[in-house]
Amino acid sequence: MKIVAAMSGGVDSAVAAARMIDAGHEVVGVHLALSQKAATLRQSARGCCTLEDAGDARRVADVLGIPFYVWDLAARFREDVVEDFLAEYAAGRTPNPCVRCNERIKFAALLDKAVALGFDGVATGHYARVVERPDGRRELHRAADPQKDQSYVLGVLDEDQLARSFFPLGDTAKPEIREEARARGLSVASKPDSHDICFIPDGDTRGFLTRALGERPGSVVDVEGQVVGSHSGAYGFTVGQRRGLGLDRAGLDGEPRYVVDVEASTNTVVIGTRDLLGVDTVVGEHARWCGPAPDGTVALGAQLRAHGEEYAASARANGDEVHVRLAERVRGVAAGQSVVLYDDTRVVGSATIREAPRARVRA
């Protein structure tokens, strides 16, 4: 097959490309230019899409002996991922930009362009497995290495997308990938992993939001509605957050306080004690099912954030929505994150958490 290997400049996508070549495919390396200012050199081990990363990807492609191109999807990325990220935070939610990027860029804009140019699919260095069933349909499964599993951020892919997606690293543990890169003579073998959000290379999400959205001073209130402090923008807070609340200590009983709600409409941050954080119901919207939607209420596992635990749950599809009841109370569930449903290792579907009703104490 003719395959585009998406090459970020990191070790994972490098080995993924190499494995696709080994499997006999005709592979072309493509680096996505996603930053508006591509000509910035790496400042730390974080992030990707810098000039240095494009150079690293090109170097790998040269060693592998495959053609290499840079495709400029910066405008699409800005619109579909960064603007969405800002709008979500402004609306009081906590988005996962990697999910959006996979949904709209890597397995949409990139995949569509590749198909239009005559390619059969796209290979990436994600840790997940695509399993082809005897009837030809594709399933997405967790990676063999649970530490690196990225099926959560790929849960938005539907069967058509999965049919054209290749994750050659899904059956291997990360240390082996580095070893393999070294054995293949790839210069990126010991390059640090990228973390956090690629378009916030310094890792300071709140600073990024403040620069983009401006300061919006407002109140921090307790669950009775009493003002207990102030903030410079409710968008900078996430449910479950404990640090940086800027509380006026007086009047509190010394027990730690957490963000239990972010009310965008009134620019208010609500804090409460730890016991108020737990939720046992989650409503997801924009549900995407890998295969048919489940019929009735089914027992599944639910993962509520990237690298989070999986909880026993029951789920019921309802049109575009999914209602999830958790077997135990789970803390720190934030609207805007994905709820991904699993049947053993198989991804059943994914939705964006619209609400996770906490125990309402307010009148």
Next chain:
Amino acid sequence: MSPAAIEAMTEQMARTGNASSLHTSGRLARRVVEESRETIAGAIGCRPSEVVFTSGGTESDNLAVQGTYAARRDADPRRVRLLVSSVEHHAVLDCAEFLTAHEGAKVTLLEVDPQGRITPDIVRAALVEDADSAAVVSVMWANNEVGTIQDIAGIAAVTKEFGVPMHTDAVQAVGHVPVDITASGVELASLTAHKLGGPIGVGALVVQRDHHLVPLSHGGGQERQVRSGTLDVPGIRGFAAAVEESVSELDTERARLTSLRDQLVEGALRLDLDITVTGPWTRGDAIDRLPGNVHLLVPGCDGDSLLYLLDAAGIECSTGSACQAGVPQPSHVLLAMGIAEEQARGALRLTLGRTSTPADVEAVLGALPHAVERARRASFGTA
């Protein structure tokens, strides 16, 4: 590289000798350098002493623009204005930008007409505006992207009237079209070896005898104290061999490439794909356009998609310029010619050279319809 240049260069590589040394091998090396200088000077119509060897076109452009700026400003602090054409290579444009940011320069961009031409009148108007502030004028002999050949002698006649030195980046012209530096009237001209069949990494700046230039590199004082650094004797030897060969075969090669170019352009226009040709193009003409240059605009396509599809079909071409990260940018040359950014994205630049044959032209014309059709679909997908 041309076989003659490879042979000349490799022969020299087997010999040791620093051309600045006094011992026997040094003298022999120096003789090779000076003979090469004479060969090049003879081929391009200047004196041997006017040829300053450099590492290539970029260094030559930097030395010409920055070195002249420094010399002119030192002599008269008012002379801080650079008049450069808007379609120059980045080696000139970015020099102007650097001098603006760090050395107090002011830049006047000389506008081009829709064919990419700078008329002598445009230069005159820019000089008349404030003649006392002009440090140097820089207009390329022939454009690397769209192949437009400028009226260098006409422009130099104007700069002479105002007593302002003129530089021309002749990298694309030497060996491809007749170039006589002295007759053109310019004070400075940049050359590079690899654009005419010579090795990569060597070039020259022609500096008229009484033109004053402040050096950028300092050290051993080689090359009239203007360009210090140990001379690359084998490279210079290969450079000279390539200049000699390309200039001596210029007439026949120019006619051959012009005909190939016209076949390619006419064939592309006939494909019924809404393709247009950029820059001046008249069948059989090699006065206004470089013989081997074909530049097409393919509406509704991203140049990078075309590039991939044609490369996959065994055709090597380019879209114009690329930034360091490799992200295709709309070419500043096309934008300066008044072409909209959207159209400029569908640029396709095909260069014909010594090894190009009619079969190559047929191959391009055969691959284009499929490539354009697919590229248009891909462009639709990401719009």
